[in-house]
Amino acid sequence: MLIKKAEIKSSEITDKETYLNRRNFMRGAALVATTAATGLLYRGLNSPPPVTREGEKIANIVRPAPDGSGFSTDEAKTPFKSITNYNNFYEFSTDKGGVAGRAQGFVTKPWQVSVEGLVNKPKVYDLDELIKLMPQEERIYRLRCVEGWSMVIPWVGFPLAELLKQVEPTTQARYVAFETLYDPKRMPNQRTGVLDWPYVEGLRLDEAMHPLTILATGLYGEVLPPQDGAPIRLVVPWKYGFKSIKSVVKIKLVTEQPPTTWNIQAPDEYGFYSNVNPNVDHPRWSQADERRIGDLGRRPTLMFNGYAEQVAQLYTGMDLRTNF
Numbered sequence: 001m002l003i004k005k006a007e008i009k010s011s012e013i014t015d016k017e018t019y020l021n022r023r024n025f026m027r028g029a030a031l032v033a034t035t036a037a038t039g040l041l042y043r044g045l046n047s048p049p050p051v052t053r054e055g056e057k058i059a060n061i062v063r064p065a066p067d068g069s070g071f072s073t074d075e076a077k078t079p080f081k082s083i084t085n086y087n088n089f090y091e092f093s094t095d096k097g098g099v100a101g102r103a104q105g106f107v108t109k110p111w112q113v114s115v116e117g118l119v120n121k122p123k124v125y126d127l128d129e130l131i132k133l134m135p136q137e138e139r140i141y142r143l144r145c146v147e148g149w150s151m152v153i154p155w156v157g158f159p160l161a162e163l164l165k166q167v168e169p170t171t172q173a174r175y176v177a178f179e180t181l182y183d184p185k186r187m188p189n190q191r192t193g194v195l196d197w198p199y200v201e202g203l204r205l206d207e208a209m210h211p212l213t214i215l216a217t218g219l220y221g222e223v224l225p226p227q228d229g230a231p232i233r234l235v236v237p238w239k240y241g242f243k244s245i246k247s248v249v250k251i252k253l254v255t256e257q258p259p260t261t262w263n264i265q266a267p268d269e270y271g272f273y274s275n276v277n278p279n280v281d282h283p284r285w286s287q288a289d290e291r292r293i294g295d296l297g298r299r300p301t302l303m304f305n306g307y308a309e310q311v312a313q314l315y316t317g318m319d320l321r322t323n324f
């Protein structure tokens with residue numbers, strides 16, 4: 001975001017050839033997934049994990065992404081190594097290449113997510129319980145960072161709307177506020193003043209209820225590595241990456257537009273909406289194009305990150321230059 005660092009060398013990137021085979025296997029295996037299998041999902045998180053925790057499969061993917069409606073792209077997936085070694089996660093490091101190492105061993109069990117505020121049925125969910133409750137889907141989404149790079153990421157997760165329906169938002173609820181864990185012992189960079197902690201984000205209720213908006217618990221069919229926001233993070237594919245808040249502990253339904261970390265940090269540069277819009281430059285650089293990680297050249301950035309067909313109607317009548 002504010003600080004630009006050298007990007008990962010292409011020589012360090014290897015593809016995940018086995019992924020497609022494994023994915024087909026999981027689709028089959030999902031049919032026989034049991035509650036016991038679900039329990040395996042977060043097994044072993046307390047032992048010192050390798051940087052990528054390869055092999056720790058999501059046990060309860062019960063359905064692949066539904067066809068159409070932008071739930072999946074057939075663009076080439078960004079290699080696992082890049083997704084997990086080129087990260088923005090300021091709680092651990094401002095150096096994209098340094099997050100994975102510093103997040104290694106981040107303890108994510110037990111983990112609770114409180115869903116509260118203007119709802120009829122507030123509830124503190126134990127993460128294991130939440131995962132059992134919510135059918136996990138694979139969603140292959142583009143992620144476009146405000147810094148001008150992008151990836152294609154096969155997430156595993158569930159629609160945020162499914163969770164919000166459980167708690168029954170009241171008629172006063174208009175926005176959803178999200179909060180990351182605040183624990184400087186576990187997230188060492190929170191001891192610095194590089195951002196106001198905890199990291200916070202927000203969506204309008206209709207954005208939060210949109211079927212493209214998910215809470216992700218895994219990627220490439222495996223549990224989310226710490227550096228990508230373990231154990232649960234928001235993914236909003238039509239907005240700049242910083243809206244997709246990591247390691248979420250609180251989801252609060254509110255009436256007023258909630259504060260958001262990057263807007264607090266630099267209000268002229270990062271608005272509340274943060275929709276990917278190639279026609280609105282960042283004050284310090286163009287947003288017209290992007291570099292897909294692994295590519296040499298740049299490609300044009302698409303309105304709403306290519307999801308205009310699905311989400312443009314959410315913003316009918318709004319001036320997206322003012323509401324950037």
Ligand code: MTE
Nearest residue numbers: 087088089090180199228241242244245246
């Ligand atoms: N969430 C928290 N809590 N802290 C962060 O620093 N960085 C954001 C977002 N979510 C961030 C965060 C930014 S700037 C981006 S681009 C994405 O996470 C990056 O997600 P990735 O590292 O999984 O690609």
